[in-house]
Amino acid sequence: MTFLPYAVSAWLFLVGLFGVVRSRNLIHLVVCLSVVQASTYVLLLAVGYRHGGAAPIFADVPLGSRTVDPVVATLTLTDVVVEATVVALLLALAVQAHKRFGTLDPDQLGAMRG
Amino acid sequence: MTAVQAVALIVVAVAGTAVVFTPDPSRQAIVASVFGLSLALLFFVFQAPDVALSQITVGTVALPAMILLALAKVRRRERARNDS
Amino acid sequence: MAIAPLTVAVPLLAAGALTAVAPWVNRPIAEVVALGAALAATALSIALLVQAGDGLDIYWFGGWTPRHGIALGVSFAVDSFGAGLAALVAALMVAALIVMWRYRDTDAPHFQVLMLVFLSGMLGFCLSGDLFDMFVFFELMSVAAFALAGFKVEEEAVEGSLNFAVTNTIGSFLILTGIALVYGRTGALNLAQVGGALVGGPSDGLVVVAFALLACGFLVKAAVVPFHFWLADAYAVAPTPVCLLFAGAMSELGVYAVGRLWFDAFAPALGSHADALRAVLIVAGSLTAVVGAVMCFAQDHVKRLLAFATIAYVGLFLIGLGLLTPVGLAGAAIYIVSDGLGKAGLFASVGIVQHRLRHVSEARLRGLGRDLPFTGLLFLAGALSFASLPPFGTFLGKSLIEDGLSSAGYEWVVPILVLTSVLTSAAVLRVAAGAFLGWGTAVPRRVSALDESGSEEDAPRGRTPPSMYLPALAMILGALAVGTIPGIAESVQGAAARFADGHGYAAAVLNGTTPARPGTLPYSTAGHAYAYAAVTGLGAVAMAALALFGNRGRGSAGARLADLGERALAPLRAVHSGRVGDYVAWLVSGVAALGGALALALHPI
């Protein structure tokens, strides 16, 4: 069971990419992309977890007690919020595509031949 | 690896797969909200409360809101195009 | 030594200030502020380059210097390669902002804000010495680039930037996964610290897969085959001054990042497998060069033509880097700087053509440019720089790489270098001759579907404003100048030797010892380099002439040759479908193939 978190993160990575490749709707595609993104958070936090470790916040926990790794929490915390706005940018592009092409199906955009 | 963590991981995997296999974006936004909540619980179980708080506000509230609003704009334009 | 942070902070502060006063600022003020910040960044990067000189300047943010050998804070590690690339990026930004002056009515402060954030993203990426920090600046420059590529919001603009955004976002997820693996094993994020920790541990599957994922993530940004599909779409639609930056600097950063990643973080542990890695990188580079060059020659849309030329030259840079020797690295560095300036000059000239003639399709441009002799000369100079002929810096870069290839036993790659230069310069010569001299057949082989006629601006301007042709001229002269600086080959080779010295880097970062100053061996261009250049020049002229005058009549040999070429090219054209689903499928299989090859090369099972 000790490799379950890594397996789940690899599964989310691949299933999200599967959704992106198979998608027939740009908004669906962007949400599948956010699933791929979630897999990186699961992996980062799983890597930094330590058995019996408390959260690295010493508001009520005595100093020096065993904690989880604070660095991965730092990396993930900012990334979660930032990726939300990147998804918003992709959604804005999808809405633009619909306005210009009249469809959200990525296969019908295809003005970029050759 | 406590039982709660294993369950949280399974729920996240199932929810993520559900998000991918929901073709209709409006329903997918709701499933994505559930997926965001399951991720927040997982991060909470992984002793990362800061990230759990971020994920709750982003994954459960902000992201689905943005998806639904983008859909509303697209549907509105389709309606407008059918009217004219 | 506060120059390093200011290089990145000044554009960010200017961007924040511009947005804060957005409702009350008109376009000229925004342009002046943006240009001022870009000039300041250029001056600061040049100062960094001079100061880094032959050493390595480390700047620990927040004052967190390493404690007990553990890097606490985030660091900038500025050597002459990083600072040189930063100076190139900043100079191209200044040129782009000047070209942008009369280009078209942009949404006043927001365009300049995005350009400034794009600039600091690239500068931070060049100077950073921390793995996650490189990811953050990679993401910063990508997001700004997505918005800038979609800026014109025309029909194709959206699709081009969508393909660009989705593929590069997946690239950044690959990098983040690689970082998670590295952190899981070493518990460190600083490049030097990672290098040291990896030497201690076993070089097993995790280490090589982490390198493969990180390298593939950066190679998506560099647009190496099969990750290159997004580049032609994005460059074809981005505003031309933005293309100037994309082509001149952004793609090359991907190649630079792979070099820094290998030499500083993974070479200390995996150095014994350098030969196998050399083979993989050179094959990937050659494939990219050939595909890029062939597709470049086959294009009718001038900006897509230059985009594929960019891909072709990224292939050549990867070959130079892939040699993993100071000669190869120096060749790649000089090639990057001079070719970056050359391509940027060409894109600026395309901006002039769009500004005056409204079209970017070669067929439609035929004969229109007769009263634009100066721009014609710029195109000609760009073509010569592509052909890597002696006066240009590209000649020096290519001959260095040719020497490196022959000394490393890869003579078979030299013809690929020659072929790439022939095809790309022939394409530009063909376009120039067609547009400015009216040569060539009136029968358009393939008029590109997305000719942006009329979309740039309504009435064609009578006169080219100096703010457009001066930067173009300056950049082409820059490409010329790089080749003529005395002793540049020796000093860049010395810098390349330091860039490739992972142990010296780690010592300088963690314990502050200045790296040993390697001796610079004198370099003289070998005779055969001139022979190759002559062959390239003649080949380019011959190819262009064939394309222009070949298919006179229906039945003539030239026409049959053109049809044969077109039929052979059809599958390659079909693969560049413009559909994001295809691109992601290619990306995934590319990571499996190229990533797998890199991993197996570094850890033969």
Next chain:
Amino acid sequence: MTRRGRMVLFGFGAVGLAALMAWGLAGLPSFGDFDGAYGTLLSKIAVPERQASSVVAAVTFDYRGLDTLGEEFILFAAAVGVLVLLRIQRGEEDIPAEPQHSRLPTGRSLTLRSVATALVGPVVLLGLYIVSHGHLTPGGGFQGGLVLAAGLLLAYLSGAHLRLGRARPVSAMELSEAAGAAGFALIGLGGLVFAGVFLENFLPTGTFRSLISGGTIPLANVAVGAEVMGATLLILAELLDQHLLTHGRHRR
């Protein structure tokens, strides 16, 4: 390339990528056995040196402050990108924009409006708490900014939609976003001016577990909170604005 061809290509790629990732992930220490020196050292020294009880906040805003500055400007650039893309589109909106006066209140159902109005106050208060206590308890500028944005979104849902008069709230949001982003960069610059090193924590670190502690960390939290709130509201307003402008017309 046909869809089937694409799925076959993806199939092979996915199998290869899965194998590559499995090979890599197998080398990781098993779940829970991580003992990175960097993290343990930070947990030990962060509290005594910065008096901030949340080590995560200290690492985010002080030890690795440059990353956070970069992430913050990614958020800033994405919001400006959305603004540029959607605003240009609205400029040439093919559907005529609805005249100002006949705008119908957005939240129509009574229960929605009353619940939303009741919740606006507490949610904004919660947001302010999370931002200001970022260095003491879980939370901080990123999370608090989003909660504040959710609070103001509730104000919109409660029918008092964002008054889109001349002093458009969108420019107010743009101002708060820019002030937040530039603010954090200025704090970094302050470190350079007062303490000689960019992003140095130059303020006194105060007493442990009290509100005034951690030097510049609370200030950075407030700056990031303002920026995240402004950016999120900007994005939602752009999406809403589009929807809002023409929503009313279709009901008549």
